[in-house]
Amino acid sequence: MRAGTKRRRNNGQLHLMLVPGLILIAVFSYLPMAGLSIAFQDFNPIVGFNKLNWNGMDNFEYMWALPDFMPAVKNTVIISIMKIAAGILVPVTAALLLNEVRSVLFKRSVQTVIYMPHFFSWVILGGIVIDVLSPGEGIVNQIIQAFGGKPISFLSSNQWFRYVLVITDQWKEFGFSTIVYLAALTSIDQGLYEAAVMDGAGRWRQTWNVTLPGIRPIVVLMATLSLGNILNGGFDQVFNLYNPMVYRTGDILDTLVYRIGIVQTQYAVAAAIGLIKSVVSLALIGFGYWIAYRFAKYRIF
Amino acid sequence: MHLMSRSYKTFLIFNNLFLVLLTLLCLFPVINVLAVSLSSSAAAAAGEVAEWPVEFTVKSYQFVLQSGQFTGSFQNSVIRVLTGVSLSTIITVLVAYPLSKESHVFPQRTMYAWIFVFTMLFSGGIIPSYLVIKQLHMLDTMWSLVLPVGVQVFNILLMLNFFRGLPKELEEACLMDGASHLQTLLRVYLPISLPSLATIVLFTLVMHWNSWFDGMLYMNHTDKYPLATYLQSVLNKTSIPQTEMTVEQAILLQSVSSRTVRAAQIFIAAFPILAIYPFLQKYFVKGLVMGSVKG
Numbered sequence: 001m002r003a004g005t006k007r008r009r010n011n012g013q014l015h016l017m018l019v020p021g022l023i024l025i026a027v028f029s030y031l032p033m034a035g036l037s038i039a040f041q042d043f044n045p046i047v048g049f050n051k052l053n054w055n056g057m058d059n060f061e062y063m064w065a066l067p068d069f070m071p072a073v074k075n076t077v078i079i080s081i082m083k084i085a086a087g088i089l090v091p092v093t094a095a096l097l098l099n100e101v102r103s104v105l106f107k108r109s110v111q112t113v114i115y116m117p118h119f120f121s122w123v124i125l126g127g128i129v130i131d132v133l134s135p136g137e138g139i140v141n142q143i144i145q146a147f148g149g150k151p152i153s154f155l156s157s158n159q160w161f162r163y164v165l166v167i168t169d170q171w172k173e174f175g176f177s178t179i180v181y182l183a184a185l186t187s188i189d190q191g192l193y194e195a196a197v198m199d200g201a202g203r204w205r206q207t208w209n210v211t212l213p214g215i216r217p218i219v220v221l222m223a224t225l226s227l228g229n230i231l232n233g234g235f236d237q238v239f240n241l242y243n244p245m246v247y248r249t250g251d252i253l254d255t256l257v258y259r260i261g262i263v264q265t266q267y268a269v270a271a272a273i274g275l276i277k278s279v280v281s282l283a284l285i286g287f288g289y290w291i292a293y294r295f296a297k298y299r300i301f
Numbered sequence: 302m303h304l305m306s307r308s309y310k311t312f313l314i315f316n317n318l319f320l321v322l323l324t325l326l327c328l329f330p331v332i333n334v335l336a337v338s339l340s341s342s343a344a345a346a347a348g349e350v351a352e353w354p355v356e357f358t359v360k361s362y363q364f365v366l367q368s369g370q371f372t373g374s375f376q377n378s379v380i381r382v383l384t385g386v387s388l389s390t391i392i393t394v395l396v397a398y399p400l401s402k403e404s405h406v407f408p409q410r411t412m413y414a415w416i417f418v419f420t421m422l423f424s425g426g427i428i429p430s431y432l433v434i435k436q437l438h439m440l441d442t443m444w445s446l447v448l449p450v451g452v453q454v455f456n457i458l459l460m461l462n463f464f465r466g467l468p469k470e471l472e473e474a475c476l477m478d479g480a481s482h483l484q485t486l487l488r489v490y491l492p493i494s495l496p497s498l499a500t501i502v503l504f505t506l507v508m509h510w511n512s513w514f515d516g517m518l519y520m521n522h523t524d525k526y527p528l529a530t531y532l533q534s535v536l537n538k539t540s541i542p543q544t545e546m547t548v549e550q551a552i553l554l555q556s557v558s559s560r561t562v563r564a565a566q567i568f569i570a571a572f573p574i575l576a577i578y579p580f581l582q583k584y585f586v587k588g589l590v591m592g593s594v595k596g
Binding site: 011013014015017018020021022024025027028029030031032033034035036038094097098100101102106109110112113114115116117119120121123124126127128129130131132136137138139142171175202203228235236239240257258261262267270271274275277278281282285286 | 306309312313316317319320321323324327328329330331333334337345346347348350351391392395396398399400402406407409413416417420422423424425426427428429430431432433437448449451452457481482483486507510511512513514518529532533536560563564566567570571574578579582
């Protein structure tokens with residue numbers, strides 16, 4: 001009995017600790033979710049939420065009819081899939097190569113440099129990318145011209161823009177993503193390598209038969225969890241690099257929402273696009289976590 | 302290592318060379334822009350600058366630092382980082398501790414955890430969030446930049462997993478001695494959580510320093526912009542705005558170009574991160590790996 005009351009008092013304190021966090025997400029996460037109801041309204045920013053004018057699916061019909069909508073969906077999916085593929089291939093390769101390095105000092109130095117771009121914003125990195133790729137004075141085009149090539153305006157070319165997005169995204173993130181794979185590599189049982197050596201396996205055989213199977217679960221897990229990102233093309237990056245000339249290949253859902261909602265102040269239509277995006281993403285994330293749990297026993301917490 | 306075959310040794314040499322090349326490739330664009338920022342406008346325009354400044358000058362930096370807008374938004378960013386990081390760190394620790402308890406000790410834990418995690422999976426998006434901030438009359442205030450991102454669920458999960466990795470006997474001993482949960486958290490858990498704490502502080506600090514979009518959305522007056530937002534608004538412009546320029550600046554303007562000035566702005570904005578990175582770098586890998594190990 002006494003133990004029971006004591007535990008209840010202690011737990012009261014646990015509830016109290018959660019209160020500030022709960023208030024913040026109630027106001028800034030859950031209230032906006034409720035606010036998504038404006039997607040079904042003829043929303044007037046001056047009247048606000050007080051007077052509701054439900055208009056059913058009108059905003060969604062308007063959204064489908066927008067000439068920019070389907071291209072944005074297509075661009076988002078293509079850009080995301082390219083990024084997800086590169087985002088697994090490059091860091092896994094980098095981790096495998098780094099894992100072969102013998103000198104601890106050398107390994108650390110390489111890691112320190114490749115992690116760093118992760119900590120810069122796309123405003124800074126975008127500024128660097130724009131300068132480096134500029135067709136007039138940019139160093140990349142200086143090099144191309146030095147080898148006798150013609151300057152390319154990468155950032156205003158529909159042919160190049162998506163590749164620029166994928167490559168610069170890897171430039172920023174591959175180093176940081178290798179942390180996960182390096183951690184997975186160090187947790188492989190060393191006994192397996194010894195056994196492989198006893199069986200006469202060379203370095204390549206060991207990589208093929210021990211290392212790769214050893215990190216397969218984590219690779220599958222990372223691929224599965226990135227499913228939920230298919231409708232995120234990377235707003236910060238695209239916004240800081242794109243311009244009207246590459247809307248055809250570079251305009252993603254988030255940039256479209258920004259232009260329609262904030263620039264043109266058509267809040268209800270933009271909210272409708274946002275709602276569709278959030279719902280589909282949630283379904284994809286749910287599916288991803290379900291697979292991750294079934295096949296890798298992964299849980300979020 | 303006498304066991305190494307000749308072909309493996311060759312591989313190692315090429316592997317190291319390749320990694321050096323990769324590292325240089327990562328650094329080169331940054332070094333190039335740094336060199337541009339320290340070069341004369343003529344050399345920059347002629348495309349003569351590669352990895353080393355040509356006709357070294359710091360005039361572009363002088364020009365940037367004399368701009369009232371730049372220093373004002375730098376201050377805004379510092380205030381934002383200080384308030385934002387303290388708020389977020391306190392909330393992260395306060396939320397992570399109860400959620401790290403076992404379900405049989407704290408039965409509502411799973412429900413609370415889902416309430417927090419769900420905000421990572423689904424969101425209202427920018428339009429309803431903007432309308433909420435507007436209705437709360439928080440436009441043009443620092444609160445609109447600090448409160449909505451006060452709860453960092455990813456950091457909470459890191460901290461929570463770290464707390465769970467701590468030995469159970471520790472908590473039992475504290476509660477046995479009559480310590481409350483808050484005392485246990487502050488006196489026992491936090492002092493041994495420094496690597497994880499450093500990691501979440503670093504992540505939040507970087508997030509606040511780099512955030513530009515919320516500043517653009519919620520601030521109507523450009524003098525309220527944090528530095529990242531101010532930079533975003535000027536970096537894409539090809540020419541330097543001639544308005545509100547002092548005489549000194551007008552004189553300086555003759556010896557700089559918009560390209561060298563942009564490059565200088567990039568570096569001044571990147572400087573704080575470059576400065577803290579070496580100190581916190583040793584913590585974050587450790588903190589990240591420890592936090593993600595599941596008990």
